[in-house]
Amino acid sequence: MRTFSGDRARRLGLVAGGVGVGRPPAAARRDVRHLRGVAHRLGVVQLDSVNVLARAHELPFWTRLGPHDRAARDRWLWRSREMLEGWAHVASLTPADRWPLLAHRRAAFRDGESRARFEATHPGTLEAVLAEVADAGPTSVSDLQEPGRRTGPWWGDPRGKRALQQLFLGGELAVHDRTPQLVTVYDLTERVVPDAHRGPAPPPDEAGRALLRHAVRAHGLGTAGELADHHRQPIRTARRLLEELAEGGEVTRARVRGRDEVHYLDPTATVPRHSQARTLVSPFDPVVWERGRAEHLFDFRYRIEIYVPAAQRVHGYYVLPFLLGDRFAARVDLKADRATGRLLVRGAFAEDGVDAAVVARELAVVLRVLATWVGVDVVVVHDGGDVAPALRRQVG
DSSP, X not given: OEEEOHHHHHHHXXXXXXXXXXXXXXTSOOOHHHHHHHHHHHSOEEOXXXXXXXXXXXXXXXXXXXXXXXXXXXXXXXHSSSEEEEESSSEEEEEXXXXXXXXXXXXXXXXXXXXXXXXXXXXXXXXXXXXXXXXXXXXOGGGSSSOOOOSSSSOOSOHXXXXXXXXXXXXXXXXXXXXXXXXXXXXXXXXXSOGGGOSOOOOHHHHHHHHHHHHHHHHSEEEHHHHHHHTTOOHHHHHXXXXXXXXXXXXXXXXXXXXXXXXXXXXXXXXXXXXOOEEEOOTTSTTTSSHHHHHHHHOOOOOOOTTSOGGGOSSOSSEEEEEETTEEXXXXXXXXXXXXXXXXXXXXEEOTTOOHHXXXXXXXHHHHHHHHHTTOSEEEEEEESTTHHHHHHHHO
């Protein structure tokens, strides 16, 4: 069984996750090949409505590619049919070939308690909404004849929205497109999912093994719990299936010094001598979304504090880790203030043992590029955190 030092395990994981190899040259054109490479390397692009800096699905591409055409990326994500929405990690985009691998999850939802409760409370609504979409074509909640009553300035949780979501989770509807404001537009699944991916579903264990193979490739190595989290698979089942993959030689058992748990390794993974990373990472990025893995592999305890009362936050509202080499060197609380054209650095905090001056110099370069990409003109550094004074001097 191969044993990895913590340093080698980190570098292996960062290269597998597409961040340790560095970005394309600044002058190089980013095109669909780059987008496809990121999407297929990660396998899951999480969705979230928070737009303090940029949408959750945007930042993993920026982390790995740097500046790129945001509108062109979204057109490719939702209109190429190379990517499809589903409940893979949570609400996520995945390569279209994962659609049959998640069929059992959709079937379980159709037979589940949530669907049963909705049908009992709103008899006939699902059938009516499905028939309406079949007749009308691409449909958002506001297009429905009876969308339900709004609960405020947003749609909240009205009956029409819930019906569309129920039909989506069950697989009768699929996401046809999203507007620039990320409003969901649905259509019948057979009009969205390519024919090549709508065949019979593989048996559950076969699908589970395939999802775990994808997870191992995305992370390079990980414990059963960490790899199961990638597609939110039951850990006990994932452990059994990973052992089957190991017996068949499709993954390799490994250990990381300082940890007792068995890890599962992508046999094709490589360990570079150095990580070339210098980038910010979203809270919804696979590199950090399994917080236990981030803590064990990177010695980096990370929690998102969006839902923590302001007075109780330690680092801020929307905090992004700053990855430098193979370590998380700092964390930065950011907000794109589009009304005033400023990227606000509300807090910048160095990790223990890191030179704040070095962090400030490297972080300033990244923040200037990020500001331009999100459409603001200047970087403004507030007083929060030990890196703030040096960073303010660097950004001028």
